[in-house]
Amino acid sequence: MFFSRLYYWLRSALFGPPDIGVLARRIADDASRRAFRLYRDKKFRQSVAFDTLTTTEQDRMFNELVASNIVLVMLMLDTFVKVADSERKENVRTMLAAVPEQFIQSLESLGIDRAYTEIWLKLLHLRRDEYEQTRLEHREHFPEFGEGNPWIHVVAVGCLFHIRRGQAIKKDPLLEPLYEQAIDIAERTRKAIESVIFSGSFH
Numbered sequence: 001m002f003f004s005r006l007y008y009w010l011r012s013a014l015f016g017p018p019d020i021g022v023l024a025r026r027i028a029d030d031a032s033r034r035a036f037r038l039y040r041d042k043k044f045r046q047s048v049a050f051d052t053l054t055t056t057e058q059d060r061m062f063n064e065l066v067a068s069n070i071v072l073v074m075l076m077l078d079t080f081v082k083v084a085d086s087e088r089k090e091n092v093r094t095m096l097a098a099v100p101e102q103f104i105q106s107l108e109s110l111g112i113d114r115a116y117t118e119i120w121l122k123l124l125h126l127r128r129d130e131y132e133q134t135r136l137e138h139r140e141h142f143p144e145f146g147e148g149n150p151w152i153h154v155v156a157v158g159c160l161f162h163i164r165r166g167q168a169i170k171k172d173p174l175l176e177p178l179y180e181q182a183i184d185i186a187e188r189t190r191k192a193i194e195s196v197i198f199s200g201s202f203h
Contacts, residue, residue, distance in 0.1 A: 065159065075151045100124050
C-alpha cells in the first residue's frame with residue numbers, strides 16, 4: 001500500500017490528478033474489450049457449442065459477458081464508497097456514476113440507437129441489484145470484505161448461470177475463464193481506485 005501511495009503521488013505530481021471521466025471511459029472500454037477477447041476464445045466457444053447457436057443467442061452471451069464486467073466495476077466502486085473512510089471517496093463516487101455513463105456514450109458513438117442503449121442501462125442496473133442480492137442471500141459461500149473480493153465470485157458465478165440459462169453443470173469448464181476475466185477486471189478497478197484516492201496526497 002505504501003508503494004501504491006508513493007507511485008500515484010509521484011504520478012500526480014508529474015502529470016496532474018487523473019481525469020475521472022477519462023479514467024471511467026478507459027475502464028468501460030477495457031471491460032468491453034476483455035469481454036470480446038473471451039467471447040472470441042476458442043475454448044469458450046467450444047464450451048458453449050458456439051457454432052450451433054443462433055445469432056441472437058450468440059449476441060445474448062456476448063452482452064452478458066460485457067454486462068458482468070461493467071457491473072463488477074460498479075459493485076467494487078460502490079463498496080468502496082460505502083465502507084471506505086478516505087477523504088477522497090467522493091471522487092470514487094463520481095467515477096461510479098461515470099462508468100455506466102461512459103459505457104453508454106461509447107455505444108452511442110458506435111451509432112447504436114438510444115432505445116437500445118436505454119435497454120443496456122436497465123440491464124446493468126438489473127444485474128447489479130441481482131448480484132447484490134445474491135451476495136446477501138448466500139454470503140456464507142463468499143469471502144467477507146477484508147478477506148477477499150466477494151464480487152469476483154458473485155459475478156463469475158452469476159455470469160455463468162446467465163450464459164447457461166440456469167443450466168450450469170458441476171465443475172463447469174466455463175467457470176474458470178469467467179473467474180480469470182473477473183480477476184483481471186477487479187485488478188484493473190483496484191488500480192483505478194488507488195489512482196483516484198492516492199493522487200495529490202502523500203502523508
